[in-house]
Amino acid sequence: MTVPDAARAHVDDLAAFITASPSSYHAAAEASRRLVDGGFVRLHETDAWTLEPGGRYVVVRDGSVIAFALPDAAHATTPFAIVGAHTDSPGFKLKPKPTSSGPGGWLQAGVEVYGGPLLNSWLDRELELAGRIVDVDGAEHLVRTGPLLRIPQLAVHLDRSVNEGLALDKQRHTQPVWGVGEDDDADVLADVAALACVPAERVGGYDLVVADTQPPRAFGAGEALFAAGRLDNLLSTHAALLAVRDARPSGAIAMFAAFDHEEIGSASRSGAAGPFHEEVLVRISAALGAGPEERARAYAASFHVSSDVGHAVHPNYADRHDPANRPVAGGGPILKINANQRYATDAHGAAVWSAACAAADVPSQEFVSNNAIPCGSTIGPIAATRLGIRTVDVGVPILSMHSARELASVVDPWYLTRAMSAVLAR
Template identity: 45%
Template sequence: MNIPAAARAQAQDLLDFIDASPSPWHAVRECERRLQAAGFSLLEESERWTLTPGDRRYTVRDGASLIAFVVGEKAAAAAGLTLIGAHTDSPGLRLKPKPAEESGGMLRLGVEVYGGPLLATFADRDLSLAGRVNVRTADGFASRLVRFEQPLLRLPNLAIHMNREVNEAGLKFNKQTELPLLLGVAADGSSAEARFRQPLADQLGVDPAELLTWELLAYDTQKGSFWGVDGEFIASRQLDNLASCHAALAALLAAPPTGSTRLITLFDHEEVGSESAAGAGGSFVADAVARLAAGAGLDVEDQRRMLARSFFISADMAHAWNPNFPAAYEPGHHALVNAGPVIKSNANQRYSTTANSAARFMGFCARASVPCQQYAHRTDLGCGSTIGPVVAARLGIASVDVGSPLWAMHSIRESAGVLDHAYLIAALSAAFSA
């Protein structure tokens, strides 16, 4: 398979983006770095917004959700808004508030399961810690990002000699007793909590007593890579859904300065239902849209006209056809890797796609000269959902659910196609240029 150099470069940039983003907070910081380099400036939610056509701005809520936009030159009431949404979080293992415990001479860290990961894939991996820590200051506390580059943790498998049925029954973990992560050997005269706090304090350059609270997760330290006979595939952690975040950001940065107002909305907490202040079910996007309308001087009537002309693209990874498990797929709806963006449909509105919105996205793909595919879940399997129906309901706007095909969704190491990422960026760029 011929992989153009430009597509390979975009895939490598995606892998670099993911490597810089082991947690949702790191992902937002990396987005900020790229936005600022492109001339975007921060708007604090607590300040008054003054906006003019051509402004390139962004705002952040709770460190892990971000909205960035280019204020268009066309009248908002007549042109509407074009929005692309994705999510910054991924399923996995997150540390409890007091995680450290000693067990049989070993130091373990207690975890909670976040979302719906493929737990078996976390076993025997080089894991480490990343997230945010609140440190005591003279004024109260300051939130600091932390990331350990070296492997700190492990979830060792039980040997087959003690689990003879594992290859027939599958690898299963009791979430309370068998998922705690090994950190080290217990030390005489030092408590488990002290052994856990010390490396955190050393990493942040503070005294352990200054550590107040944290939100930390276990991440896979193995970097992303190309694979396949022609290097036509990529493998990495967090492709779901940092690949969509990267594609949305790339499309916004490439958007022309003229036209309608364009936004990207990157939310935390999608994997656990979106119902939070920083999630798609909160007020973040509605607040930003209302402030954009106010900045354009729109009255209530014109705000309604603006929303009626707006369009939302919910970008989240799609289930790629896996030939080893043909019975898991709906016949006639096999989403092939490296065959283009997938339009996802569900009659019960687990996806927000309608016939009209699907046709509209097909038009963007045609304008970008990229192929597209359609996907529906097997009727006898439960279908996951996205931010698409949530945002469409909150704002009352037309919406479509799309995404690049992905193997092993929610594994600690997922796989996708190099061409598909380039195709998605091109399609989203076409939407922003419409």
């Protein structure tokens, strides 16, 4: 496959975004930084909002971020064109009282499984802790350690049957090492806090996750493949971010909304099932003079693209996929369809997405699960249920979903951004 220069530049920028975003909090901060650098105004939830037609704004809540660009002629019934994603990824989160001295003199960090990671993919990698520390005064500090942890696999000599089937106990077999010795003063949290210039005794709370430190990279024949941690779902977050950054809306309010906690159900104050998205929509409508009647009319004319990675056909497990609908890497974004509404796509939404792909000159594919293997879900059905806005589920086909390091085609993220930009230009 020949990769266009524009697609290669796009994936290089995606790599930079992933590298800057080891946690959802970093991802939201990096998205906000890029948007402010691009002319968006940072809003704060505790302030009164004064919005101007033609204005461009961004607001952050914890690990979630929403940005929007108003048309010059925005009014009370102007609809929304929304591209949505999520900022979190499956993995591990640091527990309370995380430091322990394990057998053999190893220092270990206590971690809890977050979401549904492929546990074996996290073994024998140099990992870091990243996220936020909140001090006793309530100030938030973003922090990342660089390579600090490793979850060591048991040698084959001590488990001769390992290649016939690896079974990992989530408690006993996933606790990483981070040092050696019998140092009674060793404290992994204190070491992380020191990097944030917060004394250990002033740590009031923390949300720290484990992230792989191997850099993203293109590789393979023609360097047409792209491997990175957290493609699920920073790939979609990055695509939506670029689409709204470059949007020049005329008929609808262009919006980018990326939420935390999708991997664990979205039920949080900053998740798609929480109030954040609706509160922002209501505040925008109110600033444009809308009451409940006008807002309902605007919502009825609005459109939401929920984007999350999906499954490319796996060459070693082709029987796990639907026999007729077989997405391939490099074949363009996928339209996700599920009869049981695990994805929110319906006929009208599919038609809008098809038109957007055609307008952007982007190839597209369809994804539906093998009947014997139920699919996962996304923020799409949640947003559609909470807001009543027509929603379509899309994504990019990848391999190794929920691995510590996932695999995509170089061209597909570029295709996705172009299609999203066409939606925002409605």
